Amino acid sequence: MSTISREEVAHLARLARLEVTDDELDAFAGQLDVILESMKTLAEVNTDGVQPTSHAVPLVNVFREDQPQPSLPRDAVLAGGPDTAEDRFRVPRILDEEA
Amino acid sequence: MTKLNDYDKAVETYEPVLGLETHIELDTKTKMFCGCSTAFGAEPNTQTCPVCLALPGALPVANKAAVEATIKIGLALNCHIAEWTRFARKNYFYPDMPKNFQTSQYEEPLCENGYVDVVVDGKDHRIEIERVHLEEDTGKTLHVGGATGRIHGATESLVDYNRAGIPLVEIVTKPVPGTGALAPEVARAYVAELRDIVRSLGVSDVRMEQGSLRCDVNLSLNKPGDEWGTRTETKNVNSLRSVERAVRFEVRRQSALLDAGEKIIQETRHFHEGDGTTSPGRSKEEATDYRYFPEPDLAVMEPSREWVEELRASLPEPPRQRRERLQAAWSLGDKEMQSVVNADAVDLIEATVAAGATPSGAVKWWLGELSRRANESGEELGALAITPAQVAELQGMVDDGRLNDKLARQVIDGVLAGEGSPADVAAERGLEVVSDTGALEAAVDEAIAANPAVADKIRGGTHAAAGVLIGAVMKATKGQADAGTVRQIILDKLS
Ligand SMILES: [Zn+2]
Numbered sequence: 001m002s003t004i005s006r007e008e009v010a011h012l013a014r015l016a017r018l019e020v021t022d023d024e025l026d027a028f029a030g031q032l033d034v035i036l037e038s039m040k041t042l043a044e045v046n047t048d049g050v051q052p053t054s055h056a057v058p059l060v061n062v063f064r065e066d067q068p069q070p071s072l073p074r075d076a077v078l079a080g081g082p083d084t085a086e087d088r089f090r091v092p093r094i095l096d097e098e099a
Numbered sequence: 100m101t102k103l104n105d106y107d108k109a110v111e112t113y114e115p116v117l118g119l120e121t122h123i124e125l126d127t128k129t130k131m132f133c134g135c136s137t138a139f140g141a142e143p144n145t146q147t148c149p150v151c152l153a154l155p156g157a158l159p160v161a162n163k164a165a166v167e168a169t170i171k172i173g174l175a176l177n178c179h180i181a182e183w184t185r186f187a188r189k190n191y192f193y194p195d196m197p198k199n200f201q202t203s204q205y206e207e208p209l210c211e212n213g214y215v216d217v218v219v220d221g222k223d224h225r226i227e228i229e230r231v232h233l234e235e236d237t238g239k240t241l242h243v244g245g246a247t248g249r250i251h252g253a254t255e256s257l258v259d260y261n262r263a264g265i266p267l268v269e270i271v272t273k274p275v276p277g278t279g280a281l282a283p284e285v286a287r288a289y290v291a292e293l294r295d296i297v298r299s300l301g302v303s304d305v306r307m308e309q310g311s312l313r314c315d316v317n318l319s320l321n322k323p324g325d326e327w328g329t330r331t332e333t334k335n336v337n338s339l340r341s342v343e344r345a346v347r348f349e350v351r352r353q354s355a356l357l358d359a360g361e362k363i364i365q366e367t368r369h370f371h372e373g374d375g376t377t378s379p380g381r382s383k384e385e386a387t388d389y390r391y392f393p394e395p396d397l398a399v400m401e402p403s404r405e406w407v408e409e410l411r412a413s414l415p416e417p418p419r420q421r422r423e424r425l426q427a428a429w430s431l432g433d434k435e436m437q438s439v440v441n442a443d444a445v446d447l448i449e450a451t452v453a454a455g456a457t458p459s460g461a462v463k464w465w466l467g468e469l470s471r472r473a474n475e476s477g478e479e480l481g482a483l484a485i486t487p488a489q490v491a492e493l494q495g496m497v498d499d500g501r502l503n504d505k506l507a508r509q510v511i512d513g514v515l516a517g518e519g520s521p522a523d524v525a526a527e528r529g530l531e532v533v534s535d536t537g538a539l540e541a542a543v544d545e546a547i548a549a550n551p552a553v554a555d556k557i558r559g560g561t562h563a564a565a566g567v568l569i570g571a572v573m574k575a576t577k578g579q580a581d582a583g584t585v586r587q588i589i590l591d592k593l594s
Contacts, residue, residue: 087259093256
């Protein structure tokens with residue numbers, strides 16, 4: 001029995017803007033379940049007083065001085081988008097009609 | 100049509116609970132995680148790079164100046180500065196976010212648990228600060244195809260990413276109960292105080308009208324003794340006056356709904372500058388689910404206590420303390436000082452006094468004639484084309500008797516029109532009090548001859564009638580006489 005439901009997978013897919021077929025929903029639910037089960041094993045370890053890990057490298061306080069660097073040429077930047085107008089990226093309507 | 104209660108009635112029945120979220124754009128030279136310039140007004144999409152566009156393989160590095168500025172803000176707001184803090188990704192899709200996530204902070208903000216005290220109606224109100232964290236701004240969208248340039252009804256949008264990645268500090272209050280009918284004024288006073296504090300730190304120009312300080316207003320109502328009600332969040336309330344109006348409107352709107360037995364929907368609302376109303380924002384097609392996770396590309400921060408104390412030692416005098424000091428030095432009453440603060444004239448008056456004017460002279464010009472001019476032209480007082488040194492010079496000319504108030508106002512016309520310093524304008528326009536007593540006496544004689552009945556009255560002891568003759572002399576000299584001197588000459592001649 002999966003601890004993660006098809007509905008939850010569908011919800012995640014929607015948040016990530018992924019199109020997923022019904023068959024894939026079942027398949028991913030099963031696969032994500034395996035991952036969650038593995039995490040449960042980790043959860044058994046006592047981590048009291050252990051700092052959460054974000055990185056594999058033991059670096060802290062990596063900062064940059066506030067010195068301007070050249071930006072990219074605009075043409076190169078705009079070339080990376082599917083459509084442009086007035087030197088800006090052009091995107092489809094953001095809100096649905098009823099919103 | 101939205102049903103609204105009378106405000107005073109509403110706050111008799113319900114207790115408002117406030118919450119304020121403020122975003123402040125820092126004025127660092129570069130963006131939060133890359134070296135792109137943050138200069139305002141550049142051509143669209145000329146200040147972007149692989150990092151702020153999140154191109155594959157780009158590696159962000161935190162801007163030290165932005166971290167320092169945030170710690171300073173936290174310290175000035177009496178916060179605890181975290182010993183261990185990190186960035187997090189807030190995941191969502193929206194065209195103004197080129198990365199499809201915003202680098203922000205989640206469970207481990209840089210600063211926590213502070214407070215700000217504001218005075219409203221002679222009473223202290225403590226606003227507790229929950230957190231101060233560092234994140235990045237989004238791009239700017241231009242909505243086209245709609246009737247009003249707004250997102251509603253637009254057929255498409257155009258995006259400029261120059262602003263995407265500029266450091267943004269978010270300051271969140273704890274819920275603020277207990278303000279009662281004063282909720283709108285307390286909200287306004289808090290944002291004003293926050294603005295003054297941040298401005299005094301020199302880390303942002305905090306200009307609400309330019310969007311470098313933006314405010315979201317949370318509000319709920321409950322009956323006394325009940326639990327707190329459901330809150331609404333009114334987004335992008337971008338002037339002090341609007342903060343006050345948004346609170347007031349939501350109190351009136353929510354109380355009408357509650358009176359009718361309806362429920363408040365927890366939602367985002369938009370504020371309309373024109374009529375001071377709010378309306379529901381975009382529908383929640385999906386409950387906010389940002390799937391925050393620790394940002395793997397940025398190292399954890401451990402601000403050393405030495406660094407924090409160094410920054411604490413560098414803090415300027417808190418604005419409130421400074422205002423109290425200046426109020427005493429200028430011998431102003433509470434009301435008068437409040438007017439100075441509301442007119443945003445503290446710095447201007449301080450500089451004018453430093454340039455040699457008396458405090459009363461400086462206050463008189465900035466709060467009187469110059470405030471009136473600023474109102475007329477819709478400018479901020481500080482944006483007027485006259486400097487504190489010029490105001491001090493003008494007041495000096497009045498004190499020396501070279502200008503009267505009427506002539507001084509004409510001199511201001513000239514200075515504002517770019518004709519030079521007050522002395523230049525007075526010389527150029529021939530504005531100078533007539534001090535030649537011979538000429539004044541002749542003008543007085545003419546006025547007496549032209550108004551025999553008035554002259555008789557004055558001879559009879561009715562000195563108040565001298566006003567008519569003074570008016571005539573002022574007219575004859577085109578306002579360039581000193582009224583006091585003229586009056587003395589008249590009384591000398593007619594007694
Ligand atoms: Zn960049």
